[in-house]
Every structure is written in C-alpha cells, then in structure tokens.
Amino acid sequence: MEKIEQLVEKAQELLGGNADVIAASPGRVNLIGEHIDYCDGFVMPFALDRYIVIAALKNGTNQAKFSSVGMPDVTIPLGQALECDEPKWGNYLRGVIHGFFQRGLVPPGFDACLVSSVPGGAGLSSSAALECAVATLLEGLCGVTLEKKAKALLCQKAEHDFAHVPCGIMDQFASTFGEKDKLVMIDCRTGEPTMVPFENPNLTVIIANTRVHHELSDGGYALRRKHTEDALAIIGKSSWRDVTMADVEAVWETMGSPVNLRARHVVGEISRTQDAAKALAAGDFETLGRLMYESHLSLKDDFAVSCRELDIMVEIAKEIGQEGGVIGARMTGGGFGGSTVTLCESHRAQEIIETMAQEYEKRCGITAEIFSSRPSLGAHLVKIGNNGGWSWDPK
Ligand code: ADP
Ligand code: MG
Numbered sequence: 001m002e003k004i005e006q007l008v009e010k011a012q013e014l015l016g017g018n019a020d021v022i023a024a025s026p027g028r029v030n031l032i033g034e035h036i037d038y039c040d041g042f043v044m045p046f047a048l049d050r051y052i053v054i055a056a057l058k059n060g061t062n063q064a065k066f067s068s069v070g071m072p073d074v075t076i077p078l079g080q081a082l083e084c085d086e087p088k089w090g091n092y093l094r095g096v097i098h099g100f101f102q103r104g105l106v107p108p109g110f111d112a113c114l115v116s117s118v119p120g121g122a123g124l125s126s127s128a129a130l131e132c133a134v135a136t137l138l139e140g141l142c143g144v145t146l147e148k149k150a151k152a153l154l155c156q157k158a159e160h161d162f163a164h165v166p167c168g169i170m171d172q173f174a175s176t177f178g179e180k181d182k183l184v185m186i187d188c189r190t191g192e193p194t195m196v197p198f199e200n201p202n203l204t205v206i207i208a209n210t211r212v213h214h215e216l217s218d219g220g221y222a223l224r225r226k227h228t229e230d231a232l233a234i235i236g237k238s239s240w241r242d243v244t245m246a247d248v249e250a251v252w253e254t255m256g257s258p259v260n261l262r263a264r265h266v267v268g269e270i271s272r273t274q275d276a277a278k279a280l281a282a283g284d285f286e287t288l289g290r291l292m293y294e295s296h297l298s299l300k301d302d303f304a305v306s307c308r309e310l311d312i313m314v315e316i317a318k319e320i321g322q323e324g325g326v327i328g329a330r331m332t333g334g335g336f337g338g339s340t341v342t343l344c345e346s347h348r349a350q351e352i353i354e355t356m357a358q359e360y361e362k363r364c365g366i367t368a369e370i371f372s373s374r375p376s377l378g379a380h381l382v383k384i385g386n387n388g389g390w391s392w393d394p395k
Contacts, residue, residue, distance in 0.1 A: 011053045022382040025052055031046070032276045033273035035224060035266075036266055036270055037170035038167070042273040047376050048207070050129075052114060052115075054113070054137050056137055057111050069114075071089055076097055081102075088163075091162040092159070092163060095158025105144060107138050107141035119339075139381070152173045152176040153172070167334075173186050178376060183196040189241050206352060206356070207341060208356055209368060210307075210339065213337045224303060230259050231263035240266050264298075285327045296331055314331065324351075342356070353372070
C-alpha cells in the first residue's frame with residue numbers, strides 16, 4: 001500500500017511539474033451505526049490512512065482538467081452552473097465545483113492529476129474522499145477556508161445532486177473531520193461530530209474488502225432510505241431518536257414487511273451505537289464485540305444490505321473468536337458487497353489477517369484485500385516547500 005508521501009510524489013510526477021496546490025482526503029471505515037446517518041442516529045467512523053491525493057497546476061484558462069489513472073479525462077468549464085455529464089466519475093468533481101460556484105467561489109483554471117489508495121466501490125467511501133479532496137483543492141486554489149461542516153455538507157449535496165446517491169452525512173464528515181487516533185462520533189440529529197480518543201495500542205481495526213461490488217446507485221440504497229421514511233411516517237414521529245421498539249411493535253402489522261423490519265434495524269442500531277460508545281469508553285470489549293455481531297445480523301436479516309461474501313467474512317472472524325484475538329466483526333458502509341470491519345487485539349492482528357485471507361479464498365474463491373488502519377488525519381492541503389520537498393498544512 002502506498003503511503004501518502006508516495007501518493008503526493010506520484011501525483012506531482014503525473015502532473016509533470018511542481019504543483020501549485022496539492023490536496024488529500026481519506027476514505028473511512030465505520031465501527032458501528034450503519035444506515036442510520038440519514039435517520040438522525042449515531043455513527044462511529046474514523047478516517048483511514050488511505051487517501052485520494054490531487055495535485056493541480058494553474059493553466060491560465062477558464063477550464064479545469066482532471067486525469068485519474070485508468071479513467072477517461074474530465075474537462076469542466078469554470079464560472080458557470082454545471083449539470084451531470086459523462087464520464088460518470090466527473091460528476092463528483094462537477095458537483096463540488098458547482099457547490100463552490102453557488103457560493104460565488106470560482107477558482108482559476110487548472111490541470112489536475114489524481115492518485116488514490118482508497119479502494120473504489122468497496123464501502124470505504126472513495127466517493128466522499130474524492131469530493132472532499134476536490135473541495136480542499138478548490139479551497140487552496142480560491143484562497144479560502146470553508147467551515148468544516150459547511151464543506152462536508154457541500155460535498156454531500158454534490159453526491160445527492162450529481163451522483164444521485166441519497167447518502168447521509170457520515171462519509172463526508174468522517175473524511176473532513178478525521179484526526180489521528182480519534183473516532184468521529186457523529187450525532188446525525190444535530191449534525192455535530194465529537195472526537196472520541198481511540199489510542200489504545202492493544203486494539204487494531206482490520207478492514208477486509210471482499211472485492212464484491214454492487215452499485216449503490218442502482219436503487220438499493222435509495223429504496224432502503226425510502227423504507228425508513230415510510231416507516232417513520234406510519235409511526236407518526238418526526239425523528240427516529242424519539243422512536244422506541246414499543247412504537248415499532250405497535251404498528252408492526254400496519255407497516256408490513258419489509259418496512260417493519262427496516263424500522264426494527266434503525267431503532268436497534270441507534271441504541272447499539274450508543275451502547276458501543278459507552279462500552280468503548282469503559283474498556284468493555286466483550287460488550288463492544290457482541291454489539292458489532294448484532295449489528296451485522298440486523299443489517300443482514302432486517303435491513304437486507306449484506307451479501308453472502310460479507311456474511312462469510314464476518315463468520316470467519318467470529319470463528320477465530322476471542323481465543324484467537326478477535327473482539328467483534330460486521331459489514332461496514334452501505335453494503336451490497338464491499339468491506340467488513342473487525343476489531344481485534346493488536347498482537348494477533350497479522351495472524352488474523354492471514355487466516356481471514358486464506359479462509360475467504362477457500363470458501364469464496366476470491367482473493368480479498370485485507371489490511372489494518374489507524375484513525376488518521378482528514379482532508380487537508382499539502383503544500384510544496386521551496387526545496388521541492390513537501391510539508392503538511394493540516395487545518
Ligand atoms: P465507495 O464510496 O464505497 O467507494 P461509491 O460507489 O460511492 O463507492 O463511489 C465509487 C465511485 O467513486 C467510482 O465509481 C468512481 O466514479 C469514483 N471514484 C473513486 N475513486 C476514484 C478514482 N481514484 N478516480 C476516479 N474516480 C474515482
Ligand atoms: Mg460512496
């Protein structure tokens with residue numbers, strides 16, 4: 001895996017010169033609290049040490065030109081309202097540039113090269129990493145610093161309006177607010193993040209990309225979101241945070257399946273995430289692990305966003321179990337494929353990664369991508385020093 005320093009060098013090399021501005025933004029993994037960021041719930045992600053890095057050089061025109069390895073180039077006119085277009089990946093760029101334009105911010109024309117160590121479409125939010133990297137690049141080019149929350153919301157709107165994925169606020173908040181050794185615990189009702197220390201060297205988070213990819217934009221995600229809205233309307237409350245399991249049971253038949261199952265997931269997951277935060281603070285890892293397994297079952301059976309490969313990956317972790325150093329495991333991200341997150345004891349992590357890889361290959365015939373990551377710095381500008389080296393400018 002390439003470190004961010006190597007990504008920065010590669011982006012500069014592809015650009016063919018010393019960049020005027022370089023921006024980086026990470027993917028994320030969510031420990032617990034899934035599919036409830038759009039239901040006023042709590043979520044507990046952190047920024048991965050995997051980044052999308054974009055290097056840009058002013059080109060004296062009024063166009064932005066983006067290239068990304070293996071993707072068609074994208075040219076975007078600056079200083080005017082934008083609409084969706086081809087190629088598709090350009091819509092994340094158009095959405096963010098459009099958001100800046102709506103705020104009266106128009107950058108000078110530039111050529112940009114993008115490199116990434118965030119696996120795409122793997123439930124690790126390469127889309128938010130891309131949006132937040134572009135937003136940070138534009139901040140650098142326009143000479144402004146947006147308030148972090150405003151920046152994350154601008155990026156979320158880009159994903160809604162230009163990529164047509166009605167995502168919640170988790171991904172862009174994690175990519176924007178991420179800090180070293182901190183979880184970004186978000187109260188999605190108030191839209192306020194709280195940084196929770198995650199420094200225990202005995203804990204390691206393993207991310208396992210099943211390499212099974214189902215499109216989030218094909219309607220499955222949007223349909224889940226609609227089910228939760230329908231359920232809340234029948235329950236008759238204005239926020240999921242005010243809904244109890246008894247409220248759900250009282251209208252179980254009226255809601256009917258699968259809406260009632262979706263409702264049970266939302267209420268259960270909100271309370272599991274609150275309990276997980278308490279367990280983490282108390283160092284009660286047994287409870288934390290149990291909550292992660294319960295979260296996975298709920299996503300599988302009630303929310304129906306898991307798949308065979310995710311279930312198998314979680315099952316393998318569970319089989320390794322406490323004796324083998326595994327604390328808990330679950331699918332992470334939007335689902336329908338993608339990745340699992342496994343919390344484990346650090347001194348067993350390497351052994352666990354190897355067993356998971358071997359067993360997964362044996363049972364699914366697929367070579368998974370499995371790695372560990374610590375919570376890392378969120379979106380930031382990387383400035384070029386006078387000596388041609390680079391230095392951080394974390395906001
Ligand atoms: P996730 O956010 O879980 O990775 P999404 O389906 O939301 O999955 O976003 C993946 C999309 O983001 C890709 O289809 C592509 O359009 C865009 N993307 C991600 N990484 C890159 C990259 N390095 N270069 C160009 N586009 C990218
Ligand atoms: Mg995404």
